[in-house]
Amino acid sequence: MLIDRIWYTSRHPLSYLLRPLAWIFAGLGTLRRALFRVGFKQSIRLPVPVIVVGNITAGGTGKTPLTLYLAKQLQLLGYRPGIVSRGYGGKAQQPLCVSGDSDPLICGDEPVLLARSGVPVFVFSDRAAAGQALLSACPDVDVLLCDDGLQHYRLQRDIELCVVDGERGFGNGALIPAGPLREPASRLKKLDAVIVNGQHDSISHPCLFQMSLQPGEFYSPVNAPRHAWQGLRVAAVCGIGNPLRFFNTLRTLGLVFSEHAFADHHAFVAADLPDADIILVTEKDAVKLAVLADVRIWVLPVIAELTPDLACWLGAEIARLKHR
Incomplete structure (x- = not known):
């Protein structure tokens, strides 16, 4: 770019x-x-x-x-921690409580990923107001x-x-x-x-x-059975701030794939997905791709x-x- x-x-x-x-x-x-x-x-x-x-x-x-x-x-x-975030790319007009299945187009992709940890998450452009709303809703935080x-x-x-x-x-x-x-x-x-x-x-x-961000085990958001990927066409797709880090991580795992990088916080549609047998994505991108329910998608989590x-x-x- x-x-x-x-x-x-x-x-x-x-x-x-x-x-x-x-x-x-x-x-x-x-x-x-x-x-x-x-x-x-x-x-x-x-x-x-x-x-x-x-x-x-x-x-x-x-x-x-x-x-x-x-x-x-x-x-x-x-x-008992709570998390507040701007919800980049979201459309929240007031402090909004985020759950693991919230719409990322409304609250942003990263807050949904954070909420899946089970910690209370609120988003709003005014983080002070988001914090006040979170503490009011979750007084034990x-x-x-x-x-x-x-x-x-x-x-x-x-x-x-x-x-x-x-x-x-x-x-x-x-x-x-x-x-x-x-x-x-x-x-x-x-x-x-x-x-x-x-x-x-x-x-x-x-x-x-x-x-250091250590890769975890690939998983399928739709619980597709995993088979050997040898001989299959593999593509890596991401819309993050530093796509090279994701691609390099995949290479350290010995994978061979085509690269498809989009802008950070890209709103994916089905046409963005390449013609491939296996599509590897980040957890952040998986939040936005979930609506497609594509059995080719496999997610690589990372652990700090x-x-x-x-x-x-x-x-x-x-x-x-x-x-x-």
């Missing part, structure tokens, strides 16, 4: 042409943060600890698998995870976690639209912890964690693994917040 070539090539000429727009974007971002800081724009503090999971680059970095990991680990620590909320300053937060794509890093280091950065890389210094998805030796932070122990660190941070 052209945008990837612009953002992840060090000296692409279009990046330089877009720099004036990036300066305007940076100025507006600085002004917006200042308005929240001085109280001109109102921010909301919720009565439970709020943990924001986000990134400073556009595109996928692995926030959703990390949010699922954190929700599970918090439950193991005895907490005692800690809130905000998926992709690092730049949503209306919701006050207690812990900020940033996920960095270890493969792509910060690209050319420029702000949108000249580069992939939503905020300057210096923003990392103000974060509580940085989680690198993959390897990236140039990133340093006092509280740095390494994340963290080193050192992020859950232990997070539990200590929450305990500190509750006793301050």
Whole structure:
């Protein structure tokens, strides 16, 4: 894609042409943060600890698998987490409770995937309002995870976690639209912890964690019987922020396939599916493809693994917040 070539090539000429727009974007971002800081724009503090999971680059970095990991680990620590999300691509006009079979066209694909974990999930463009609605509906929730909320300053937060794509890093280091950065890389210094998805030796932070996404077992959403795939035409289809990561994961499993990448959050229709015997997709894309009930579709789940122990660190941070 052209945008990837612009953002992840060090000296692409279009990046330089877009720099004036990036300066305007940076100025507006600085002004917006200042308005929240001085109280001109109102921010909301919720009565439970709020943990924001986000990134400073556009595109996928692995926030959703990390949010699922954190929700599970918090439950193991005895907490009752809830999740709020914008619901990117959805059409919710008010705070909306999401279930595992909700319509992704209404609430977004990632919230549906998050809701399938059994944790309460609410979506709305105003994450503070979503959090208030969640706590009203689920008063036993005692800690809130905000998926992709690092730049949503209306919701006050207690812990900020940033996920960095270890493969792509910060690209050319420029702000949108000249580069992939939503905020300057210096923003990392103000974060509580940085989680690198993959390897990236140039990133340093006092509280740095390494994340790897381990592939699980393929499954069929319609419970189709699995047979040997040798000799069959296999295709990999995805509409995620970094399709190369999905394709590379499949290659590590020894699979040979044709690649079919769509834009992030693509709304799939039957015509998008290639002529193949087996179609491999991500869990995120499977949410939107479920309506097609295509027996050729097989889903590859991924599970986040963290080193050192992020859950232990997070539990200590929450305990500190509750006793301050």
